[in-house]
Amino acid sequence: MAGADPAELAQLLQRCGLRDRSAFRALYQAVAPQLYGLVLRIVRSEPLAADVVHDAFVKIWQRAGDYRPGRGSPFTWMATVARNRAIDCLRSAHRSSPHLSLDVPAAPELMSPEPDPGQQWAELEGRRLRECLERLSPAQRQAIALAYLRGLTHEEIAGHVDQPLGTVKSWIRRGLIRLRDCLAS
């Protein structure tokens, strides 16, 4: 459902809260590819990603009535549900090599000035976040992205960027505070 706007997704969520099956199908069609892509990049396993997306949609259906616009756009809310489930899954699963060389979120990916047209619904809230991310140093930005979007630990990030652990911790902490201050300004 390219071009679906937040109001449309919010309405679908609201109808899901009322146990509307057709709304759930429309919602799935609208956001499943984005959520699956997001989850796949975290867990790096297609069967595991399918399980995570399954669990995420079950939770979305069960908690659709809890969605509040003050917590972000409908897509952001659903993406957070999927991301958190993926991170939980990653933590509980046996982790071998993180395969960083295969799929690491480059910071510029987050900073793309021309997002996919199908993502326009994320733009209003995303614009401010992008602006604030741009104010971070590239190292801070990448470290935060690796942690949030890939579920990497401090140690794994340090290994990936080949920097001391203390340096990575400092990047993340300073980046988080700068991000908070920027979003509040």
Add this chain to the structure above:
Amino acid sequence: MTGEARARELLAAEYVLGTLHGAARKRFETALGESPQLRQLVTEWETRLAGLAALEPRPVAPPAALGRRIERSLGIDDTATVPGRRRLWPRLAAAMAALVILVLGVQRLPHSPSSPTQGAVVAAIANPDKGTAWVLEREQSGGLRVRAVRPVNVPPERQCYLWLRHGQTVTLLVELPEMAQQSRVLRRVDGLAPGDDLLVSMEQRRTLPPERPGRILETYRVEWLDQS
């Protein structure tokens, strides 16, 4: 910001970011259960960082069977048995905490050419003990208005609403008026048919109408009058 406040802020941030691990994470979660302020910090960071998940516009087609698998898990796939579908309503009812609903009058609204003239009563909304509280009147245009016919014991902070349940969807029809108020036009809806339910809820008065039924204090029934 004091050193302690900054430390709490960073702990909350790293907890949400996912970089707080092991014993430190467990200690934080213990503290989280005891501190509303800490929970507030976590909520704020969840909101701040949530947008990150939406900034990676790289959709990937999920397995073709995944959607059906999810629907089966939820009991909402097309192959679900009728009893299985009926189990959805109790779950919905459970989600509507403290909601009291009396569902009656599952009848088609009259659509015959000999529709009643404007103001003709076509249905009553009644309480078994106290009688009719509101009536539905059909307008010449075919629309419906609702009018109060006796005072109802509605606390000042409460407001009654009329809802249509169509399949699994519940739609707000109108904010029910009180005696001193004029009749109100029902929202037009398509597909009123046997199997649809009309519900009355009584809820906290607010500026905007509720998105779904909440809590009611009294139970009413909707009785369609025979227009044939």
